[in-house]
Amino acid sequence: MYYTYILQIVVKDKAYKKALKEAREKIRNGVVWADEALMVLQKVNKKYFRLISNLIVNQIIWGLNKRKTFEQQTGFYPPTFITISPTMRCNLNCVGCYANSYQKADLEEEIVEKVIREANEMGVYLFIISGGEPFLYSPLIDIAERHKDSVFHVFTNGLLLHPNRLLTRNEILKEPKDLLLETGNIIPLISIEGFEEETDNRRGKGTYRKITETMEYLKDNGIPFGFSFTHTRLNNHIFYSDRFIEEMIKRGAYLGWIFQYMPIDEDPNLELIPTPQQREKRYEVIRRWRTKFPVQIWDFWNDGGLVDGCIAASRYCHINADGDVEPCVFVHFSQPGYNVKEKSLIEILNSPLFKVIRSKQPYKDSDEKTPNLLRPCIVIDHRGLLKEIVDETKAMPTCVPSIFKKEVEEMVDKYAQEWKERSAEIWQKDYSDYSKV
Numbered sequence: 001m002y003y004t005y006i007l008q009i010v011v012k013d014k015a016y017k018k019a020l021k022e023a024r025e026k027i028r029n030g031v032v033w034a035d036e037a038l039m040v041l042q043k044v045n046k047k048y049f050r051l052i053s054n055l056i057v058n059q060i061i062w063g064l065n066k067r068k069t070f071e072q073q074t075g076f077y078p079p080t081f082i083t084i085s086p087t088m089r090c091n092l093n094c095v096g097c098y099a100n101s102y103q104k105a106d107l108e109e110e111i112v113e114k115v116i117r118e119a120n121e122m123g124v125y126l127f128i129i130s131g132g133e134p135f136l137y138s139p140l141i142d143i144a145e146r147h148k149d150s151v152f153h154v155f156t157n158g159l160l161l162h163p164n165r166l167l168t169r170n171e172i173l174k175e176p177k178d179l180l181l182e183t184g185n186i187i188p189l190i191s192i193e194g195f196e197e198e199t200d201n202r203r204g205k206g207t208y209r210k211i212t213e214t215m216e217y218l219k220d221n222g223i224p225f226g227f228s229f230t231h232t233r234l235n236n237h238i239f240y241s242d243r244f245i246e247e248m249i250k251r252g253a254y255l256g257w258i259f260q261y262m263p264i265d266e267d268p269n270l271e272l273i274p275t276p277q278q279r280e281k282r283y284e285v286i287r288r289w290r291t292k293f294p295v296q297i298w299d300f301w302n303d304g305g306l307v308d309g310c311i312a313a314s315r316y317c318h319i320n321a322d323g324d325v326e327p328c329v330f331v332h333f334s335q336p337g338y339n340v341k342e343k344s345l346i347e348i349l350n351s352p353l354f355k356v357i358r359s360k361q362p363y364k365d366s367d368e369k370t371p372n373l374l375r376p377c378i379v380i381d382h383r384g385l386l387k388e389i390v391d392e393t394k395a396m397p398t399c400v401p402s403i404f405k406k407e408v409e410e411m412v413d414k415y416a417q418e419w420k421e422r423s424a425e426i427w428q429k430d431y432s433d434y435s436k437v
Contacts, residue, residue: 045222050184058125066123081126083318088132101266101399105321109139118345135160144183158190158211177221188225198235219252226255232272239285258299276419304376309362313354333395352393374423
């Protein structure tokens with residue numbers, strides 16, 4: 001609790017000061033996530049204390065102040081974090097994965113480092129590493145080691161971190177735990193689809209057993225990790241009990257990212273899209289999990305009310321393995337001529353595509369007086385607006401633009417209308433005092 005006072009003095013942003021004050025009150029009252037924070041400090045290997053320091057000091061304190069200064073100098077606020085996919089290669093072939101739509105390219109090591117340096121100058125010290133399978137990208141560990149002041153959340157299928165595998169660094173084979181402990185700033189986020197049946201059906205037979213063994217291995221060595229779950233109609237039953245989240249906590253996960261299947265892969269399966277009813281159920285369950293269990297969970301599609309809507313092109317962006325900069329990992333368009341190999345991050349953030357998207361946020365339809373932030377997604381909640389922005393800015397697809405296939409458009413538009421009607425009541429009930437829009 002002492003540190004919340006220190007942070008409140010140092011940070012300049014009023015919203016952060018208020019959040020710290022509220023956090024202190026919740027710690028006093030013994031809320032679940034406060035217990036989780038203490039649990040992390042007690043169980044994490046001491047070599048990972050650097051990561052905690054990076055998050056608190058670099059990303060939250062100094063980073064926030066640098067980002068505010070950047071905003072004063074440029075007129076717009078920089079991303080809070082940046083997602084980089086340094087490779088689109090993968091050792092699995094999962095059903096519905098959008099990475100299969102990209103060319104199997106690798107981003108040059110010096111370009112990745114250029115992005116990190118430029119982001120640090122803006123006050124960004126949190127990087128989400130995606131793909132493809134990031135641990136197939138051999139420079140990853142070295143990059144993290146050379147940028148010890150940053151934090152790297154790495155989405156992985158977990159197979160290359162298995163205790164029976166070895167990773168190469170400086171032409172020397174080492175155990176995954178040794179490499180992770182040497183850097184101390186990488187958090188693996190292991191993809192899982194539920195239990196054995198659901199995971200193996202999407203990721204291949206035997207995958208569940210291997211990744212749960214990886215989780216135990218990381219837990220036993222004090223390496224913090226999380227999970228990544230993609231909600232489809234096939235695993236929707238996960239949200240009808242607490243068994244899954246209890247299992248993740250038991251295996252040692254500290255955080256979780258909940259995604260929703262998006263029809264943006266090369267040959268999208270529209271039957272995998274969760275229904276509006278299922279999305280509502282997920283919304284209710286995750287809100288309850290946050291108060292009941294010691295784990296941090298994020299759900300981009302249902303958390304718009306917490307982050308003022310869509311964060312694409314504003315509070316984050318995605319750099320793919322070709323160096324193209326997309327507003328979001330699910331928005332597969334970029335501005336021609338604005339590649340990180342040719343332009344600086346500042347120039348890219350000021351590109352027509354990014355500026356127009358920011359100007360439209362938070363999104364709302366013509367028949368809405370104020371936005372419903374439970375409809376934040378420009379892909380499945382406001383597809384028509386995405387099409388208008390792409391046409392206006394002459395943005396080009398970075399891979400197969402499946403979202404604009406006729407059968408996908410018809411399905412998504414029908415879905416969006418149903419969710420619009422269904423979520424309006426939830427928005428009014430849960431965010432009736434919302435005053436920022």
